[in-house]
Amino acid sequence: MSTKSSTILFVASEIEGLLKTGGLADVAKYLPIALKSQGHHLCLIMPFYRTMARRDEATFIDNIQINIGQSFSKTIGVWQLMLDGIPVYCVEQAEYYDRAQPYSEGEYGYPDNGERFAFFNIAALEIAAYLQLNIDIIHCNDWHTALIPYLLKTHYANHPSLAQVKTVLTIHNALFQGQFERGQFAMFGDLMTPLVDYLVDGYQCINMLKVGIRFSDKLSTVSPNYAKELLTRLGAHGLHEFFQQRHSDLHGILNGCDYSDWNPATDPLLPAHFDQTNLEGKWQCKLALQQQLELRQSTSIPIFGMVCRLTEQKGFYLLLPALEKFLRHRIQVVIVGTGDSQIVQQLNQLQQRFGDKFRFINTYSNTLAHLIEAGSDFFLMPSLFEPCGLNQMYSLAYGSLPIVRGVGGLQDTVIDYDQQSDDADGLIFYQPDSSELLNTLRRALLLYLEEPEQVMAMRQRGMHRQFSWQDAAEQYNQLYMDVLN
Numbered sequence: 001m002s003t004k005s006s007t008i009l010f011v012a013s014e015i016e017g018l019l020k021t022g023g024l025a026d027v028a029k030y031l032p033i034a035l036k037s038q039g040h041h042l043c044l045i046m047p048f049y050r051t052m053a054r055r056d057e058a059t060f061i062d063n064i065q066i067n068i069g070q071s072f073s074k075t076i077g078v079w080q081l082m083l084d085g086i087p088v089y090c091v092e093q094a095e096y097y098d099r100a101q102p103y104s105e106g107e108y109g110y111p112d113n114g115e116r117f118a119f120f121n122i123a124a125l126e127i128a129a130y131l132q133l134n135i136d137i138i139h140c141n142d143w144h145t146a147l148i149p150y151l152l153k154t155h156y157a158n159h160p161s162l163a164q165v166k167t168v169l170t171i172h173n174a175l176f177q178g179q180f181e182r183g184q185f186a187m188f189g190d191l192m193t194p195l196v197d198y199l200v201d202g203y204q205c206i207n208m209l210k211v212g213i214r215f216s217d218k219l220s221t222v223s224p225n226y227a228k229e230l231l232t233r234l235g236a237h238g239l240h241e242f243f244q245q246r247h248s249d250l251h252g253i254l255n256g257c258d259y260s261d262w263n264p265a266t267d268p269l270l271p272a273h274f275d276q277t278n279l280e281g282k283w284q285c286k287l288a289l290q291q292q293l294e295l296r297q298s299t300s301i302p303i304f305g306m307v308c309r310l311t312e313q314k315g316f317y318l319l320l321p322a323l324e325k326f327l328r329h330r331i332q333v334v335i336v337g338t339g340d341s342q343i344v345q346q347l348n349q350l351q352q353r354f355g356d357k358f359r360f361i362n363t364y365s366n367t368l369a370h371l372i373e374a375g376s377d378f379f380l381m382p383s384l385f386e387p388c389g390l391n392q393m394y395s396l397a398y399g400s401l402p403i404v405r406g407v408g409g410l411q412d413t414v415i416d417y418d419q420q421s422d423d424a425d426g427l428i429f430y431q432p433d434s435s436e437l438l439n440t441l442r443r444a445l446l447l448y449l450e451e452p453e454q455v456m457a458m459r460q461r462g463m464h465r466q467f468s469w470q471d472a473a474e475q476y477n478q479l480y481m482d483v484l485n
């Protein structure tokens with residue numbers, strides 16, 4: 001595909017390698033890298049969080065005074081880091097971003113998150129103008145950046161360097177909408193006043209994602225199937241009418257998988273390496289995982305792994321009752337994650353009852369995530385909804401067969417054994433129902449015990465599949481061309 005080189009400002013609240021709480025960070029790193037390799041000029045903007053990695057390496061660029069109306073004035077420091085040859089500008093504003101965590105302490109978001117991220121949107125535009133970045137497109141991501149399209153079409157509509165800038169908003173998870181009491185936006189005065197006329201929830205709240213859906217030039221989400229789901233009442237988290245109004249501008253582009261970080265043949269986080277021609281190293285990883293977690297060491301016992309944020313989205317209320325029964329079999333289950341305290345408590349209780357075969361590690365560990373992908377036989381993703389999902393792609397690359405619910409991007413990436421046995425690389429269930437999940441877990445166990453050649457063929461097929469960021473970047477490139485013409 002021919003590429004017209006554009007200058008793209010990618011704005012995200014987290015970026016892998018600097019700060020990550022979930023899959024958004026992966027996309028905010030790997031998609032810009034792929035776009036750059038296709039000839040675009042890229043730069044990124046994120047907040048200068050206290051907990052950011054590589055903070056000490058950042059170079060101070062300048063202070064910018066941001067004045068809005070008569071009464072609002074704040075100074076930001078602009079810092080710069082390089083990430084794989086791409087400049088990342090970080091917004092320093094101690095009152096907003098120099099906090100213990102990026103979004104929340106404990107389970108509840110910071111009460112001023114609306115103000116913090118509205119300010120981040122304004123700051124991103126002010127930096128683009130001040131540094132004369134000559135931007136063609138601002139690529140926004142999720143609610144944290146969703147006011148940018150609105151600001152460009154209102155306050156900055158006649159700005160000498162921003163008036164022509166186009167926007168794309170990518171939705172990574174439409175459940176998170178950034179809905180805040182309108183008082184949080186009051187200090188921005190006239191800048192936000194039109195919002196109150198347009199888009200209010202219950203008359204008192206501004207829903208930042210809705211604003212982005214309304215004002216962005218193009219919309220995308222992270223898989224074709226989730227794009228379809230967003231047009232339905234069931235799948236759109238209350239926003240179906242807004243998505244329906246913009247359906248011709250909404251595109252589903254499947255995320256890629258970064259095979260430089262996720263390659264079992266070279267992965268420095270693994271104790272042994274393997275590829276589809278020789279899985280010997282995988283069994284060594286399995287034994288190492290069992291040893292590290294003090295589980296019985298045996299390559300013949302199937303391991304079911306899971307790594308994720310502990311939230312309802314990831315299907316724990318289907319999984320927990322199913323595991324109660326499934327753990328009676330000769331299997332091992334390993335779950336790593338952080339999040340909801342009730343899920344933590346229930347997983348801890350399960351571990352007390354099935355201590356010889358179930359491990360729950362309540363931590364965030366990239367090293368353990370890689371070892372689980374490599375050492376598991378099956379990987380669990382019984383999500384209630386899943387815009388794309390990255391772990392099923394990692395598990396396919398690592399020869400672990402994904403067991404997924406057929407929703408969102410999981411449906412787009414996994415091929416079920418019973419539906420298409422010649423092409424299969426995993427198992428799918430559909431109903432959000434514990435007993436259907438349990439049946440599928442048992443289907444997987446039976447396959448493992450009775451058809452080892454099939455299991456091996458499925459592993460190899462999965463390891464062969466490629467979900468490339470280059471393919472995704474080509475589709476975004478098309479979207480950019482459409483939006484600029």
Ligand SMILES: Nc1ncnc2c1ncn2[C@@H]1O[C@H](COP(=O)(O)OP(=O)(O)O[C@H]2O[C@H](CO)[C@@H](O)[C@H](O)[C@H]2O)[C@@H](O)[C@H]1O
Nearest residue numbers: 022023024172308309337363364365369386387388389390
């Ligand atoms: N305890 C832990 N230890 C180590 N690593 C952990 C971890 N918990 C999570 N991770 C890592 O965080 C990432 C999670 O990515 P996902 O895409 O699965 O989910 P998430 O729901 O955050 O992302 C949202 O955005 C992405 C990106 O668009 C969509 O794929 C997804 O469907 C949508 O919900 C993976 O790289 C995973 O390994």
